[in-house]
Amino acid sequence: MKLHISLTIFLLGFFFVGCSKHPNKSKDIATSYINMDVPEVNSKSELSSLFSDFTIIELESGIDHYIKEPARIRIYNNLIYIFDRTLGNLLIFNNQGKFIKKVLRKGKGPGETVKAYDFDIDTGNKQLLILDLALKQTLHFSLDGDYLFVEKNDFQSFYLSSLAVGKIAYYIGYFDLKSFNLQIKEKGKKFKSLFPFPDKMYPMHFIFSGYMAKNQEGILYSDACSDNVYQIYRDGTLNLKYSFDFGPKAWNESDRFDFNKFFLSISRFETDFLRNYFEESKEGLVFEYQIGNQYRTGYYLFANNKLYLPDKNLIYNAYCNGLNTPRGITDDGKFISYIEPYLVKKDIVDEEEKGFETGFDLKLRNQIMNSDLETGIFLVLYRLRQNEG
Numbered sequence: 001m002k003l004h005i006s007l008t009i010f011l012l013g014f015f016f017v018g019c020s021k022h023p024n025k026s027k028d029i030a031t032s033y034i035n036m037d038v039p040e041v042n043s044k045s046e047l048s049s050l051f052s053d054f055t056i057i058e059l060e061s062g063i064d065h066y067i068k069e070p071a072r073i074r075i076y077n078n079l080i081y082i083f084d085r086t087l088g089n090l091l092i093f094n095n096q097g098k099f100i101k102k103v104l105r106k107g108k109g110p111g112e113t114v115k116a117y118d119f120d121i122d123t124g125n126k127q128l129l130i131l132d133l134a135l136k137q138t139l140h141f142s143l144d145g146d147y148l149f150v151e152k153n154d155f156q157s158f159y160l161s162s163l164a165v166g167k168i169a170y171y172i173g174y175f176d177l178k179s180f181n182l183q184i185k186e187k188g189k190k191f192k193s194l195f196p197f198p199d200k201m202y203p204m205h206f207i208f209s210g211y212m213a214k215n216q217e218g219i220l221y222s223d224a225c226s227d228n229v230y231q232i233y234r235d236g237t238l239n240l241k242y243s244f245d246f247g248p249k250a251w252n253e254s255d256r257f258d259f260n261k262f263f264l265s266i267s268r269f270e271t272d273f274l275r276n277y278f279e280e281s282k283e284g285l286v287f288e289y290q291i292g293n294q295y296r297t298g299y300y301l302f303a304n305n306k307l308y309l310p311d312k313n314l315i316y317n318a319y320c321n322g323l324n325t326p327r328g329i330t331d332d333g334k335f336i337s338y339i340e341p342y343l344v345k346k347d348i349v350d351e352e353e354k355g356f357e358t359g360f361d362l363k364l365r366n367q368i369m370n371s372d373l374e375t376g377i378f379l380v381l382y383r384l385r386q387n388e389g
Contacts, residue, residue: 029231034300035245036272036289038312045313046359047320050299051382053334056364057097061376065091065099070377072119073328073336077143080379081128083119090119090130092145097376103145104130111147113139117158120214124165131160131170138168151188161212161219164234167191169219171212182221184236192236195223198257208266208290211276214329220280225256227274242285246272269293279326281333283384288325297325303386318347319359323380330381339378341371 048054057080059067071085079100080093090103105112114134122129127148128141136156140148159171167186180193210224218233220241227244244250249272255261265271269292278287285300297320299308310316322344326335345368351358358365367378 029239029241031240032242032300032305033245034242034307036298036307036309037245037247038307038309040312044315045308046315047299047308047323048359048361050301050308050385052385053381053383055334055381056367057095057379057381058367059093059097059376059379060099061374062099064102065093065376067091067377070324070327070338073338073379074119074121075328075330075336076121076123079143081119081121083116085117088113088116090116090128090145097379101145103128103141108135110150111139111141118160120160120162120168122162122165122168124162129160129162129168131157133158153185155183157183159212161214163218163232167234169212169221169232171210171221173206173210173224181223182232194232194236194238195221207276209273209276211278213277213279215280216282220278222274222276222278223256224276225251225262225273226253227251228253229274229278244274244289246289277325277327279329279335281329281335281384283333283386286326286335286384297323299384301384301386315357315359317357317359318344318351321347334381334383337380337382339368339380341368341375341378342373344368345371 067082067084069084069086070082072083074081078095080095080097082091082093084091088104088106092100092103094100104116106114108114113130113132115132116130117133118131120129126143128143128145130139130141132139133156136153138151138153138160140151142148153170155170155172157170158173161169163169163184167184170183170185172181172183179197181195181197183193184191206224209222209226211222213220217231220229221232222229227246227250228240229242230238231241232238249270251262251265251271251273272291273289275288275290275295278285284302287298288295289298296310308314310320314320322339324338326337328336330336348358348360348365348368360368
């Protein structure tokens, strides 16, 4: 649920990171320059009008399958994988939402993790990949969640993504003697290093920006403190794909290594920026961004090159607020988002008492209102329409 961000969150200063240099373009693709200065209109669109092929899956809840932070969600071979970064769990459900298994255990033994921080699926090798931040290693499991083997890394990283069969990209975001933010390994050996840090730079992880997400061509990559998103291809080449323009409150790319200046700017809510969740389908891009002390989800439709933002040309109601930025995308191109019903219920009550439309259809509204603290999250799968209608 999207909440105001308090100043106390910025006490986590040791988690910030500088951003890397602009690499040269290596493939001839057009860059989309996304102007975030969308004019506010009187007749705003309802968010649901942008969606098609909409599906809700209620996940079975309980003590053994409680979810606090769904950081990555994958659906593969009729199984749903939910990675919870806060609790360090990987949970498996069937495609009807019934709980099957919790994969991870705490510890330093075989198949155990000290601080599980990210997850992906190597569909070519049919393996689950778990990144252990503390032990600098990648654990490999079968698709059923059985431990296979561990791969040691000589660097510490915060995100990983399967780039191709046996090829894994690692987002460093931490002090690294090699001074590159993106390391790609193939079959356990170094394949390529991208996005160099400046000499004598001691980068640190920034939990609000900088990210990697899979797409059809490889992965999308963004540095922390940057409003640029790059396409990383499976052969390790890259190109600038999206560049967001936040206007006068945008963070200057030329200042991206000035940690003190950036920290001061965001602590005063003087800088608007691209946050660390985005996903792309063939119909469009869905991304999270920060405006002042609030964060929102934006929707960019390729068919008409139109951008939809809450409070600008989208109605910002309980539905728009309660639907989280996607945490994955299905093989057939549906965004995977989620709703936390016990949090959304209060917004629905408040808006209905004021006579406002909440944006939920009656069936989903009743499903949320009948939920309790034991109800699991609702997965929401959808496509973006080819046009706004």
